[in-house]
Amino acid sequence: xxxxxxxxxxxxxxxxxxxxxxxxxxxxxxxxxxxxxxxxxxxxxxxxxxxxxxxxxxxxxxxxxxxxxxxxxxxxxxxxxxxxxxxxxxxxxxxxxxxxxxxxxxxxxxxxxxxxxxxxxxxxxxxxxxxxxxxxxxxxxxxxxxxxxxxxxxxxxxxxxxxxxxxxxxxxxxxxxxxxxxxxxxxxxxxxxxxxxxxxxxxxxxxxxxxxxxxxxxxxxxxxxxx
Amino acid sequence: xxxxxxxxxxxxxxxxxxxxxxxxxxxxxxxxxxxxxxxxxxxxxxxxxxxxxxxxxxxxxxxxxxxxxxxxxxxxxxxxxxxxxxxxxxxxxxxxxxxxxxxxxxxxxxxxxxxxxxxxxxxxxxxxxxxxxxxxxxxxxxxxxxxxxxxxxxxxxxxxxxxxxxxxxxxxxxxxxxxxxxxxxxxxxxxxxxxxxxxxxxxxxxxxxxxxxxxxxx
Numbered sequence: 001x002x003x004x005x006x007x008x009x010x011x012x013x014x015x016x017x018x019x020x021x022x023x024x025x026x027x028x029x030x031x032x033x034x035x036x037x038x039x040x041x042x043x044x045x046x047x048x049x050x051x052x053x054x055x056x057x058x059x060x061x062x063x064x065x066x067x068x069x070x071x072x073x074x075x076x077x078x079x080x081x082x083x084x085x086x087x088x089x090x091x092x093x094x095x096x097x098x099x100x101x102x103x104x105x106x107x108x109x110x111x112x113x114x115x116x117x118x119x120x121x122x123x124x125x126x127x128x129x130x131x132x133x134x135x136x137x138x139x140x141x142x143x144x145x146x147x148x149x150x151x152x153x154x155x156x157x158x159x160x161x162x163x164x165x166x167x168x169x170x171x172x173x174x175x176x177x178x179x180x181x182x183x184x185x186x187x188x189x190x191x192x193x194x195x196x197x198x199x200x201x202x203x204x205x206x207x208x209x210x211x212x213x214x215x216x217x218x219x220x221x222x223x224x225x226x227x
Numbered sequence: 228x229x230x231x232x233x234x235x236x237x238x239x240x241x242x243x244x245x246x247x248x249x250x251x252x253x254x255x256x257x258x259x260x261x262x263x264x265x266x267x268x269x270x271x272x273x274x275x276x277x278x279x280x281x282x283x284x285x286x287x288x289x290x291x292x293x294x295x296x297x298x299x300x301x302x303x304x305x306x307x308x309x310x311x312x313x314x315x316x317x318x319x320x321x322x323x324x325x326x327x328x329x330x331x332x333x334x335x336x337x338x339x340x341x342x343x344x345x346x347x348x349x350x351x352x353x354x355x356x357x358x359x360x361x362x363x364x365x366x367x368x369x370x371x372x373x374x375x376x377x378x379x380x381x382x383x384x385x386x387x388x389x390x391x392x393x394x395x396x397x398x399x400x401x402x403x404x405x406x407x408x409x410x411x412x413x414x415x416x417x418x419x420x421x422x423x424x425x426x427x428x429x430x431x432x433x434x435x436x437x438x439x440x441x442x443x444x445x
Contacts, residue, residue, distance in 0.1 A: 051328060051360065065320045067327055077316035091303035095291045102293060103277065137277065 002079050004061030006031040009045050011038070012209055013217050015109075016068035017056040018166040023072045023086060025203035026157070027079040038220070069101055072162055084156040093145075097152070100141050101163035108134045109167065115174050116222040128180055132187075138164065139188040146190075150197055157201050165198040169208055173215045232257035233285040235271050237264055239431050241334070241385030242294040243282040244424045248381050249298045251420035253305045295326055298381055312378045325364060325371060326382040332357045333386055340397040341435055344444055351397025355404050362408040369414065376418060380411075384421055387412040391428040392435050 008024065008031050010017030024031050036042055036055055048057045048064035058065040058074065065074045076086035088094050111130040118124040145152045145160060152160035175181050183192045199208055234250065234257050236243035250257050262271055262281050274283045274290035284291045284300070291300050302311040313319045336357060339350035361383065365371055371379035387409075390401045402409045415421045439445050 060317075063317055065317070066324055070320050070323045070327065073323070074316055074320040077319065091300055092286075092289060092291070094303065095296050095300040098296045098299070099292055102296070 002082070005059075007034055007059040008032070009034045009036060009042070009048065009057040009059070010055045011036050012207075013214060014055060015166045015170055016054075018169075018207060019068040019162050020056045020058055020071045020075070021207050022157070022162050022166065022203050023075040025207070026086060027075055027083040029075070029079060029082070038217075068166075069105070069159075069163065072159060076159075085158070086153075086162070087159045088153060096145060097158070097160040100138070100145070100152075100160050103134075104138070104163050104167070108138065112167070112171065112174055115178050116218065124178065128178055131182055135182045135188060135191070139191050142190050142194060146194075151194065157198060157203065161194075161198055165195070165204065168195055168199060169211060169214050170218075172211050173218050176211075176215060177218070230255075231285075231287050233260060234258070235260050235262050235268070235274065235281050235283040235285070237262050237281050238426055239434055240281060241389060244385030244388070245294040245381050246282045246284055246297045246301070247424035248384070248420045249301045249311055251423060252309045252311060252376075252381075253301055254308060255301070255305060295330065295382060298378060302378075310375070310377070311381065313372065313375075322372065322378045325361075325379045329361070329379070329382045329386075333383070337386070337389065337393055340393050341439065342442075347397050351393065351399045354393060354397065355399060355401070358401065358405045358408055362405045365407060365411055367407075370411070376415065380415055384412060384415045385425060387415075388425045388428050388431055391432045395432060396435075 006024070006029055008017070008020055010020065010033065012035065021033075034042070034044065036045060041053060045055060045057060046053055048059060049055075049066045052066065054066075056066075056068055056071060058071045060074075060078070065071050072086060088097055108131070111127050111134060114127040115124060115131065118127050142152060146154065149155055151157050152164070157165070171182060175183075182188070183195055185192050198204060232250070232255055234243070234246055236247070236259060238261060247259075260268075260270075262268060264281070267279060271281065271283060272279055274285055275281075275292045278292065280292075282294055282297065284297045286300075286304070291297050298311055313322055333354070336350050336353045339346040340354065341347075343350075368374075370376045371383070390409075390412075393399065394401055416425065436445075
C-alpha cells in the first residue's frame with residue numbers, strides 16, 4: 001500500500017497545498033510536485049478533482065485524494081510505519097485535534113481572509129477584532145492540547161500544528177497589510193513561540209514561502225480598489 | 228469501567244441524527260437530552276463554549292463536538308461492532324471527501340429554501356444539483372459505502388427527513404429529480420438505527436411551518 005508513485009498537484013503559495021507537503025516531508029515520501037499556473041487549471045487537476053476543481057490533489061498510484069486535511073490523514077494512515085505519527089494516538093485527542101482543525105478552516109481562516117477583502121476601515125476593524133478573538137481561542141487550545149510540550153501534537157509537529165502552521169506565511173502577510181500583529185509575546189505568548197518552532201522545523205522550513213514573494217502574490221489576488 | 232454517554236441534541240437536527248445513528252449502530256446505551264435551542268442549557272454552553280451548538284457527545288464527562296467528528300470518535304472508541312468507516316485508507320479518504328462535501332454544500336443551500344425569503348428558487352435549483360451529484364456518486368451501489376452502511380450514508384440520511392420541507396418551500400420534487408437517492412433513503416430507513424433516529428417528515432414540516440410563522444414569513 002505504501003509503495004506506488006506519488007504526485008501532488010499544487011502551488012507554492014497555497015496554505016492547503018503546504019499541509020500536504022509538510023505531511024509528505026514528515027514521512028520522508030518522495031513525490032513529484034506538479035505546480036499549477038496562476039489563473040488557469042490544468043487538465044489533470046480538473047480530471048482529478050472534478051467536484052471542487054481545487055488543489056491540493058494527492059495522486060497516489062494514479063488514485064486522487066482531495067481536501068488538504070483528508071490528504072494529511074491519508075498520508076498518516078498509509079505511511080503509518082514511517083516517521084512520527086501525525087494524528088494523536090488516543091481517540092479523544094484525535095477528536096480534539098479534528099475539532100480545532102475544522103475551527104481553523106471554518107472560522108479563523110474565514111475572518112483572516114476577510115481582512116484582505118474588506119471594504120473600508122470599519123469593516124477591516126471589525127474583522128481584525130474577530131481574528132483577535134479567534135486567535136485568543138487558539139492560544140488556549142494550544143495550552144490545552146500541547147500539555148506543556150512544544151507542539152499541539154506534543155513532541156513532534158502533527159495534524160493540528162500543520163493545520164494552523166501552514167497559515168503562518170499568509171498570517172504575516174495580513175499582519176503587514178493591516179498593520180496589526182495577531183501573534184505577539186504579550187497577547188499570545190505560547191502561540192508566538194510555537195510559530196517560530198514550527199517554521200524552523202526541518203519538514204517546514206524548506207517550503208515556507210518567502211513573505212515578500214507571498215505579499216506580492218497577495219496584491220495580485222486581492223487588489224486594492226483605486227482611490 | 229462504567230461508561231457514561233450523554234448526547235445533547237435537538238430532535239429535528241439532521242446533525243444530531245447522525246450521532247444517534249452511530250451510537251445505535253454500535254449498540255451504545257446513552258442518555259439523550261433534548262435541548263431547547265432558544266434557551267440553551269448551561270451544560271451545553273459549558274460543553275461546547277466555542278460553537279454553543281448541538282449535537283454534543285459527552286463521554287465520561289468529556290465533550291466531543293461536531294457530528295462527523297463524533298462518528299469517527301464513536302467508531303474508534305467502540306471498534307468491535309459495525310465499522311462505520313472503511314479500514315482501507317483510500318476508501319476512508321474517499322468517504323471523508325463525500326461527508327465533507329455534504330457538510331459544505333447541503334445544509335448551507337437547503338437553509339436558504341425555508342429560512343429566508345427571496346432565495347428559494349435559486350437555492351432549490353442548487354440543492355437539486357447537489358443531490359444529483361450525490362446520486363451520481365451513489366451510482367447503483369446499495370449504500371455509499373457499497374455493500375456496507377457507513378459514514379457517508381450516516382452523514383446524509385438525516386437530510387431525507389427534511390426533503391418534504393425543501394419540496395414544499397422550494398417548489399420542487401426531490402423524488403422525481405433524484406429517484407435513486409430516494410430509493411437509497413428507503414433502504415437506509417429499513418435499518419433500525421435509522422428508523423429510530425429520524426423523526427417523521429410531517430413532524431419536521433409542521434415544526435418549520437410554525438417557525439416560519441414566528442419569523443413572520445407567513
